[in-house]
Amino acid sequence: MxxxxxxxxxxxxxxxxxxxxxxxxxxxxxNPLIGSDSDFSLSNGNTYPAIALPWGMNFWTPQTGPMGDGWTYAYHTKKIRGFKQTHQPSPWINDYAAFSIFPETGDLKILGKDRAAWFSHKAEVSKPNYYRVYLADYDVTTEITPTERAAQFRFTFPKTDQAHILVDGFFKGSHVKIYPKERKVVGYCRNNSGGVPENFHNYFVIYFDKAFKSVGTWDSKKAKEPKANYAPNSKEAEGYHVGAVLTFETKAGEKIHARVASSFISLEQAERNLKQEVGNDSFDKTHAKATAAWNKELSxxxxxxxxxxxxxxxxxxxxxxxxxxxxxYEINGKKEIVHYSPYNGKVEKGYMFTDNGFWDTFRAVFPFFTLMYPELDSHIMAGLVNTYKESGWLPEWASPGHRDCMIGSNSASLIADAYLKGIRGYDIETLYEAIIKNTKSKGPLNSVGRYGAEDYNKYGYVPYDSGVNENAARTLEYAYDDWCIYELSKALKKPQDQIDLFAKRADNYKNLFDASTGFMSGKNRDGSWSGARPDKWGDAFTEGSAWHYTWSVFHDPEGLATLYGGRDKMADKLDQVFTSAPTFDESYYGFQIHEITEMLIADMGQYAHGNQPIxxxxxxxxxxxxxxxxxxxxxxxxxxxxxxxxxxxxxxxxxxxxxxxxxxxxxxxxxxxxxxxxxxxxxxxxxxxxxxxxxxxxxxxxxxxxxxxxxxxxxxxxxxxxxxxxxxxxxxxxxxxxxxxxxxxxxxxxxxxxxxxxxxxxxxxx
The missing domain is CATH 3.30.2080.10 (GH92 mannosidase domain)
Structure with missing residues (x-):
């Protein structure tokens, strides 16, 4: 038996x-809900359920927080106030070009805090290709399925003569216009968190498959306690924060469909995006296409x-x-790849990608692309060429344009890795020019170019007393990037003196190794050490301490071992990362940042996997x-x-x-x-x-x-x-x-x- x-x-x-x-x-x-149980004090991912196609221009997500809240969907919350088109790459960077759609029944409730409806994860289905949730207050089920630049909604209503669908244009400038005969709403939203030109707009168009019983618009002015001023029968509104109300009469179980698309170029292009990606497809057909798109990549x-x-x-x-x-980027009427430039505000030809911080993603995301998606990586490289031509700099953190966040000039790693692995189809000479420009000075923001480049090039490190924050972390990353430039310059057969320059700079990590402590450390102009504790977060380092950044010699572990006096000694020090007590000094920040907390609760000593450096x-x-x-x-x-x-x-x-x-x-x-x-x-x-x-x-x-x-x-x-x-x-x-x-x-x-x-x-x- x-x-x-x-x-x-x-x-x-x-x-x-x-x-x-x-x-x-x-x-x-x-399960897109993985990582969504997060907040400012503790990150379990800081994610939201992105209803999207791979690398799609637009995502959709249920919205539990108010406009402007970086934690747009928090798993532990109990109410949904909208279904938002989002472009948010991180709660710390926040969102842009967001607007929402929301169904309700009964008395009209307009503002998010008033209309928010109870929901349960037990009555929620969250997948990349499909989302469904039941809104208990209104007895309405919402379903969403995406394309790259569009989406389809399906709302199931009860029997009522007060079935409403709200189109919320969000704050910081919006516009809506209703066309009852066409069963259509168009508009734009201008909300952003920085990194956009003055003429930035996200134009949207929404078609419904049922005639409106009545319509209206509303506006809400900037105020501590905003109020919605509803105008029944109004078909257009423009201002700080406006929206549209579409009212229907429905039978029990009746479904109303909405097809929606947007464009950063024009309303005409938004219409074109909708026609190209949705056309006359049913909700189920769009869902099937989204399913096939994800299965193709996942398989x-x-x-x-x-x-x-x-x-x-x-x-x-x-x-x-x-x-x-x-x-x-979008496809225009001539079938050309075009993009609205978040750098110069013009419509330009060619690829453009955004919403990325290379400080994070140079480590594994882009190497993954070079391995599994070389054609995509080629397009991204072409997009980097366009960014440089349109702004004069490479995009170290873009959302959608340059943002002042994080450190390093890690675009050099992305570009060198792609080229050295044989990926082609872009202007490598222009990218090389951009990389070299990065090494000479910082750009319009501290995160662009190299902050502290002049001192780095003079001393071989960014001095602790130079006034440049997080100087040791910058030095270590610049040294690795210089090695990338060294390898790329050899492959491109650049002049020997240029090759030799970056070969020398690739060793600059050695200038910060304090043999007396066995850690990398901040170093003053006169050669003296900063004296900071190795567990001091921030200060000479970025979102970490010497415990985490000492190992940032990606290109030369053997050289690092030599500094330790041998491989065994370096291995002993690396062992200590996991066996030492998780002590910390948070004085640089003035409070215990969430990354510190995440290290503490992991019970793995000084190992802080929740952040990238280690x-x-x-x-x-x-x-x-x-x-x-x-x-x-x-x-x-x-x-x-x-x-x-x-x-x-x-x-x-x-x-x-x-x-x-x-x-x-x-x-x-x-x-x-x-x-x-x-x-x-x-x-x-x-x-x-x-x-x-x-x-x-x-x-x-x-x-x-x-x-x-x-x-x-x-x-x-x-x-x-x-x-x-x-x-x-x-x-x-x-x-x-x-x-x-x-x-x-x-x-x-x-x-x-x-x-x-x-x-x-x-x-x-x-």
């Missing part, structure tokens, strides 16, 4: 383990041999990597002759800090970076140093991963005997040959093949310990 039960369990596990690869509807695994990475929760976490993370940067550090064990520790810690982080629940992330998602870490790590490798063309190995989460690459090749990773306990690589073969290296190359993967791993509960402390098995380090190139 026991044997029969055991056989049945094995059969069930085997069947379930292969289910993910056989399930063609992978979008069903995606490019098939995973097998995991639990259902792991599939949900993985495919949701994969979904998050395919949202930003968003397409900020996310690669686990993989550095591959350079130190202790690859089994990378295998252990990557699995530990995946198991502990990622779940398929509303609190399932461990800090800011940041345009897909925290999810991209998981996607790579679950496949068993990670791009520690974009530009090298190498991926350091960890421990794959699944028994089998099949990557279908854009060139048609497949790369398969089979992890035999893989389990929750068997996290260590005992043995490896690549295409049938013994493989001892602790990294994979971009060429190996894109060529296609099979990596077979034998997993074990016991660490193999011999495999991958020879220096010939270590990944690239700049020091070994000299």
């Amino acid at each position: 026991k044997n029969r039960i055991l056989t049945l369990l094995v059969l069930l596990c085997t069947t379930f383990g292969t289910y993910a690869s056989k399930n063609k509807n992978l979008v069903d695994y995606v 490019k990475i098939q995973v097998e041999g995991g639990t259902k929760d792991q599939y949900r976490t993985f495919y949701t993370a994969l979904y998050r990597t395919m949202l930003f940067p968003r397409k900020f 996310q690669h550090a686990i993989y550095l064990y591959n350079w130190l002759g202790q690859p089994w520790k990378a295998q252990y810690w990557t699995r530990n982080v995946m198991d502990k800090l990622y779940t398929p629940n509303a609190d399932g992330l461990c800090g800011d998602e940041d345009n897909g970076q925290t999810s991209a870490w998981y996607v790579f790590s679950a496949m068993g490798f990670y791009p520690v140093a974009p530009g090298t063309g190498e991926y350091a190995m960890g421990s794959p989460l699944f028994k089998k991963i099949t990557m279908t690459l854009e060139n048609g090749n497949k790369f398969v990773i089979e992890a035999g005997n893989n389990s929750h306990k068997n996290v260590y690589i005992k043995n490896a073969t690549l295409n049938g040959k013994q493989y001892t290296k602790t990294y994979l190359t971009h060429k190996q993967i894109t060529k296609g093949g099979t990596l077979k791993l034998q997993m074990s509960e016991k660490a193999n402390k011999k495999r991958g310990t020879k220096t010939s098995d270590f990944p690239y380090s700049y020091s070994n190139e000299k």
Whole structure:
């Protein structure tokens, strides 16, 4: 009997383990609510449920917070006040070009705080391709399905002669106009949080499939306690905050459909976007197209041999990597790719992408694109060319134009990594010109160009006493970016003196290593150290401390180990990240920022996975002759800090970076140093991963005997040959093949310990 039960369990596990690869509807695994249980004090992702197509120009989301609240949807709230078209990349950056649509019944309630309706997650379905929720106060069900620049709504009303649909143009300037005969509403919204020209507008058009019983408009002026001034029978309103009210008479269970699209160019283009993407399609047909679009992308990475929760976490993370940067371009009447420039305010030809902070996404998101989406990456590079031509600078943090946020000139990493991996189809010479310009000074904002460039170029570091904030973090990132420029300049056959200049600057990280403490530190012009505690957040560093930034020598771990006096000593210091008490000094900020809190509650010592600077550090064990520790810690982080629940992330998602870490790590490798063309190995989460690459090749990773306990690589073969290296190359993967791993509960402390098995380090190139 026991044997029969055991056989049945094995059969069930085997069947379930292969289910993910056989399930063609992978979008069903995606839970956009993961990460939405967040607020200012604690981020479990700082996400919202984005109803969108991959890299779509417009997203839609249920809105629980008021206009201007960066936490537009918070899982723990109880009421919905609108269904918002959103372009928000982060609550800290906030939104732009937002307007909302909202159904209600009975007495008219206009402002968000008044109309907000109770809802329950039990009566909510949230998927990238489809959203549904029941609004209890009004007995109305709302459904949404998206296209790239448009969407369809379906509202199911009860029997009433007071069924209303509100179009809310939002504050900071809006306009609505109703055309009753055409059953149409048009308008624009101008709300933004910065980074736009003076003529910025988002034009929208909405068509309904039922005649209006009556119409009206309203306006609300800027005030501490705003009030809605309703004008029945009015067909047009323009002002600080205006909207439209459309009233219907409905039967029980009657459905009203709305087709909506928008454009940053014109109302005419908004109409064109609607015709191109929705046309006469039914709601269900648009839904089917959205489903197919997501399944096409998600199926490019098939995973097998995991639990259902792991599939949900993985495919949701994969979904998050395919949202930003968003397409900020449209197709005009001549079938040309055009865009409204958020830099010069003109309509220009060519690609444009936005809503991205490269400080976050250079680490894993863009390397993911180079691997799985080289054509998209080529388009993004072409968009960078246009940004430079239209603004004079590369976009280090754009939303939709330049924003003063974060540090570094990490566009150099994106560009070099793409070009060195063979991605073409854009003007690399213009991008190289832009990169070199970045190295000479800061731009119109501190986040553009290089803040502190003059001192960095003079001293080999940005001095602590220079007046430039977060100087040590800037130095470390500039040094890595200089290495990227060095490699790119060689590939482009630039003059030798230019190559030599950046070769020298790539070593600048050494100038900040304090051998007496074993940490990177702020350094004054006279060579003296700042004296700050290594656990002081901010100050010389960015949203972290020396515990986190010391490892930011992506291109030269071997050189960093030399500073420590050897690999073993560096490994001991890296061990201390996980074993030291999570102490901190928050005096630079004046309060305990949420990133500190997220480190504290993780119970992983000084390791702060919820923020980006240290996310690669686990993989550095591959350079130190202790690859089994990378295998252990990557699995530990995946198991502990990622779940398929509303609190399932461990800090800011940041345009897909925290999810991209998981996607790579679950496949068993990670791009520690974009530009090298190498991926350091960890421990794959699944028994089998099949990557279908854009060139048609497949790369398969089979992890035999893989389990929750068997996290260590005992043995490896690549295409049938013994493989001892602790990294994979971009060429190996894109060529296609099979990596077979034998997993074990016991660490193999011999495999991958020879220096010939270590990944690239700049020091070994000299």
